[in-house]
Amino acid sequence: MPPLTARYWILNSPLLRSMFMSITAAILSIGTELTSGLTVDTNSAHISTRLAELGIVTLRHVTVGDHVDDIAAAIAAESVGADVLVISGGLGPTEDDLTRQALAGVLGVELVLDEKVLEELTLFFERRGWSMNPTNRVQALRPAGTETLANPVGTAPGIYARVGKAEVFVVPGVPSEMRTLIDLHVLPRLAGKAGSACLVFRTVHTFGAGESAVGAEIRDLMHRSANPLVGTTVADGVVSIRVRAAAVAKDQAEKLADQRVEEIRRRLGKLVYGVDEETLPAVLGQLLRQRAATLSIAESCTGGWLGKLLTEPSGASDYFLGGLICYDNRVKRDFADVDEAMIAAHGAVSEQVAGAMAQNTRRRFGTTYALSITGIAGPTGGSGDKPVGLVYTALDGPTGLRLQRNQLPGPRDRVRLRSALMAMNMLRLELEDSTRK
Amino acid sequence: MPPLTARYWILNSPLLRSMFMSITAAILSIGTELTSGLTVDTNSAHISTRLAELGIVTLRHVTVGDHVDDIAAAIAAESVGADVLVISGGLGPTEDDLTRQALAGVLGVELVLDEKVLEELTLFFERRGWSMNPTNRVQALRPAGTETLANPVGTAPGIYARVGKAEVFVVPGVPSEMRTLIDLHVLPRLAGKAGSACLVFRTVHTFGAGESAVGAEIRDLMHRSANPLVGTTVADGVVSIRVRAAAVAKDQAEKLADQRVEEIRRRLGKLVYGVDEETLPAVLGQLLRQRAATLSIAESCTGGWLGKLLTEPSGASDYFLGGLICYDNRVKRDFADVDEAMIAAHGAVSEQVAGAMAQNTRRRFGTTYALSITGIAGPTGGSGDKPVGLVYTALDGPTGLRLQRNQLPGPRDRVRLRSALMAMNMLRLELEDSTRK
Numbered sequence: 001m002p003p004l005t006a007r008y009w010i011l012n013s014p015l016l017r018s019m020f021m022s023i024t025a026a027i028l029s030i031g032t033e034l035t036s037g038l039t040v041d042t043n044s045a046h047i048s049t050r051l052a053e054l055g056i057v058t059l060r061h062v063t064v065g066d067h068v069d070d071i072a073a074a075i076a077a078e079s080v081g082a083d084v085l086v087i088s089g090g091l092g093p094t095e096d097d098l099t100r101q102a103l104a105g106v107l108g109v110e111l112v113l114d115e116k117v118l119e120e121l122t123l124f125f126e127r128r129g130w131s132m133n134p135t136n137r138v139q140a141l142r143p144a145g146t147e148t149l150a151n152p153v154g155t156a157p158g159i160y161a162r163v164g165k166a167e168v169f170v171v172p173g174v175p176s177e178m179r180t181l182i183d184l185h186v187l188p189r190l191a192g193k194a195g196s197a198c199l200v201f202r203t204v205h206t207f208g209a210g211e212s213a214v215g216a217e218i219r220d221l222m223h224r225s226a227n228p229l230v231g232t233t234v235a236d237g238v239v240s241i242r243v244r245a246a247a248v249a250k251d252q253a254e255k256l257a258d259q260r261v262e263e264i265r266r267r268l269g270k271l272v273y274g275v276d277e278e279t280l281p282a283v284l285g286q287l288l289r290q291r292a293a294t295l296s297i298a299e300s301c302t303g304g305w306l307g308k309l310l311t312e313p314s315g316a317s318d319y320f321l322g323g324l325i326c327y328d329n330r331v332k333r334d335f336a337d338v339d340e341a342m343i344a345a346h347g348a349v350s351e352q353v354a355g356a357m358a359q360n361t362r363r364r365f366g367t368t369y370a371l372s373i374t375g376i377a378g379p380t381g382g383s384g385d386k387p388v389g390l391v392y393t394a395l396d397g398p399t400g401l402r403l404q405r406n407q408l409p410g411p412r413d414r415v416r417l418r419s420a421l422m423a424m425n426m427l428r429l430e431l432e433d434s435t436r437k
Numbered sequence: 438m439p440p441l442t443a444r445y446w447i448l449n450s451p452l453l454r455s456m457f458m459s460i461t462a463a464i465l466s467i468g469t470e471l472t473s474g475l476t477v478d479t480n481s482a483h484i485s486t487r488l489a490e491l492g493i494v495t496l497r498h499v500t501v502g503d504h505v506d507d508i509a510a511a512i513a514a515e516s517v518g519a520d521v522l523v524i525s526g527g528l529g530p531t532e533d534d535l536t537r538q539a540l541a542g543v544l545g546v547e548l549v550l551d552e553k554v555l556e557e558l559t560l561f562f563e564r565r566g567w568s569m570n571p572t573n574r575v576q577a578l579r580p581a582g583t584e585t586l587a588n589p590v591g592t593a594p595g596i597y598a599r600v601g602k603a604e605v606f607v608v609p610g611v612p613s614e615m616r617t618l619i620d621l622h623v624l625p626r627l628a629g630k631a632g633s634a635c636l637v638f639r640t641v642h643t644f645g646a647g648e649s650a651v652g653a654e655i656r657d658l659m660h661r662s663a664n665p666l667v668g669t670t671v672a673d674g675v676v677s678i679r680v681r682a683a684a685v686a687k688d689q690a691e692k693l694a695d696q697r698v699e700e701i702r703r704r705l706g707k708l709v710y711g712v713d714e715e716t717l718p719a720v721l722g723q724l725l726r727q728r729a730a731t732l733s734i735a736e737s738c739t740g741g742w743l744g745k746l747l748t749e750p751s752g753a754s755d756y757f758l759g760g761l762i763c764y765d766n767r768v769k770r771d772f773a774d775v776d777e778a779m780i781a782a783h784g785a786v787s788e789q790v791a792g793a794m795a796q797n798t799r800r801r802f803g804t805t806y807a808l809s810i811t812g813i814a815g816p817t818g819g820s821g822d823k824p825v826g827l828v829y830t831a832l833d834g835p836t837g838l839r840l841q842r843n844q845l846p847g848p849r850d851r852v853r854l855r856s857a858l859m860a861m862n863m864l865r866l867e868l869e870d871s872t873r874k
Contacts, residue, residue, distance in 0.1 A: 320740075
């Protein structure tokens with residue numbers, strides 16, 4: 001062993017820990033689909049992020065398969081090393097769902113039937129006109145002396161227990177149910193107890209430049225020992241800048257984080273489209289709503305993906321009327337009035353066709369703006385002068401037609417998603433520019 | 438603790454383990470960006486999958502932050518419980534890269550400079566015309582008595598060591614470098630030793646019934662000690678059955694797995710739509726192509742999601758012509774010819790409107806089939822007799838119109854995705870039925 005640090009002694013003594021550190025957590029994920037590598041565990045990262053909002057530092061993530069003794073051994077070990085243990089998975093109705101049994105084993109108690117949960121389960125099925133399978137009854141069991149955490153969005157309620165000094169929360173492994181129970185039970189119960197250091201996270205989202213170009217503008221803010229700590233990540237063509245501010249009080253940490261976000265915004269200008277939960281579709285929707293403008297679309301290679309993204313925000317019907325999925329050229333001709341001669345002369349993937357799709361869709365739908373996309377998503381269909389990844393996006397609006405030619409790298413789905421984001425970004429920039437004037 | 442199973446004793450005894458089980462592994466990921474939740478760990482799943490090809494069963498994934506004592510404690514603990522320990526991360530040149538130091542601490546040895554690695558590092562930078570930062574020198578250090586694993590694609594070489602009876606491999610955390618070193622060093626070194634068992638995985642995908650209903654049909658196949666081992670998982674409304682077969686030779690394991698897949702198919706009948714990489718859109722596309730049939734769609738609440746899914750397979754233009762995104766009622770009227778009086782009488786979310794959308798779209802696009810979706814995705818827009826989650830799907834085709842009323846649980850995006858899947862599944866069943874006749 002290396003020379004043991006002060007941190008080691010602090011972490012391993014509940015007394016020292018309570019004096020010197022914020023509350024610590026371990027996260028345990030259950031499932032042979034995870035240990036075998038068939039599924040990537042995204043729950044642990046989500047739970048860590050949410051706990052950090054309370055200043056709770058996650059020390060370890062552990063994943064074990066669907067074996068009752070492995071689960072029990074992990075619960076016993078991890079509940080010694082941390083103040084909070086959050087367990088996800090193994091609460092389903094089938095034979096390989098064994099978290100209840102393992103927890104009961106660690107506690108040395110029997111499983112008992114929670115009559116109230118059984119009643120709610122029965123109602124859950126009745127409301128949907130389904131008959132409840134007898135195996136679902138097992139989901140109303142919990143170790144004696146523990147508490148049930150109600151699950152309004154599924155059939156697996158969570159469990160709250162104390163194992164030694166640790167507070168243990170068990171939530172379902174289905175990500176949407178996990179998230180609901182974290183919001184509804186885990187965070188509220190822990191909110192009051194978190195210690196001194198408070199962490200606040202912000203994420204600034206940009207679109208239109210690569211990670212290295214974005215990084216070059218904020219290099220001096222990215223020192224590893226800086227507070228706030230600043231780093232970049234990329235996902236689906238969106239370059240995001242993470243800001244983590246630490247302070248004794250939450251409002252101080254928030255102020256630090258917000259100041260850094262403002263500095264990043266100032267440097268990156270119109271590359272920035274939003275912060276934290278602000279998505280490109282939501283920001284675009286807000287801009288359209290503010291201007292009482294409406295939108296229609298015509299998409300070819302994206303096949304509906306642009307429309308899917310635009311309708312992610314609830315209330316999109318305020319500005320989004322609908323559109324045409326012109327996958328086949330006959331649909332471009334019959335519904336988007338694209339001249340067959342134009343397609344013959346320039347090809348379906350051309351500036352001319354993209355422009356006609358946007359202009360004709362705007363006219364036929366009677367909207368303020370229309371966006372169009374036509375391209376070659378691949379892997380087949382490319383040629384010498386029109387390679388895979390060539391995508392035209394067009395925007396028609398009150399000030400005329402704008403066209404963009406893009407040559408996008410990567411596999412089919414990446415080209416498609418990037419195309420839809422680029423079309424949305426064209427309209428965002430247009431709306432932001434016209435607002436500024 | 439629950440009563441300890443035979444498996445527990447076998448796993449915890451190297452002697453029994455070597456007699457009864459295939460080689461076992463633990464995987465340790467290093468990085469505070471992982472424990473804090475900023476980055477999702479995808480390395481562990483990849484490594485597990487690759488080890489499984491050699492018949493090595495991964496028992497645990499563990500993640501710890503960039504703290505030398507946490508890393509050392511995890512190395513010490515995990516190398517007792519498994520035959521192989523693969524560690525990824527913490528080999529970079531910066532202050533928070535501490536895996537080398539932790540491993541040296543566990544082994545009770547000093548770090549020594551590997552002159553050959555230093556030379557290669559210097560060359561690596563020279564070839565790229567970069568000057569080597571002095572901090573990169575640390576990447577030429579390894580614990581005394583361990584071996585260097587050359588890294589042809591980056592500056593962080595890996596390390597091979599023995600800790601107690603466990604073989605320990607350290608590889609970089611950068612996914613592309615990790616994958617290269619797994620291929621180049623880890624798998625070849627383990628290939629000869631993996632001993633008897635070879636594992637083969639299959640996944641059977643179903644749509645249309647809940648996890649408990651699917652589980653009830655295959656309960657007797659799901660014994661925890663069965664070979665093949667069978668378990669269920671749910672994601673996005675799809676219930677999948679995992680099959681893991683173990684045998685001495687790969688072809689034996691494959692035969693076992695395939696026989697079990699056939700048994701599952703026989704029991705679950707038309708609930709099963711595919712195996713392994715077969716997605717619902719791909720299977721549906723194959724059925725349409727076989728029958729030289731074409732498809733158009735009209736979608737309201739899904740806003741394009743159905744089209745996006747249908748165009749995921751390359752070559753979807755063989756059967757998918759396109760469709761209408763009828764988000765606003767004016768688009769339902771003007772493009773899908775839905776009578777305004779019908780909308781006024783029954784509402785846009787009604788059997789009548791869903792039926793008209795499918796019939797008129799099929800006629801206007803001239804396709805063999807047309808699918809339509811209209812519903813209330815929420816969270817707003819619901820009412821007493823038409824609650825959030827009420828979705829009508831319709832299919833019009835040569836044998837007439839089919840309608841389905843669904844009451845779907847969950848948040849907006851779940852309702853939308855499930856609606857699109859249900860529409861596709863209606864058509865799959867129709868095509869499979871007509872093929873059987």
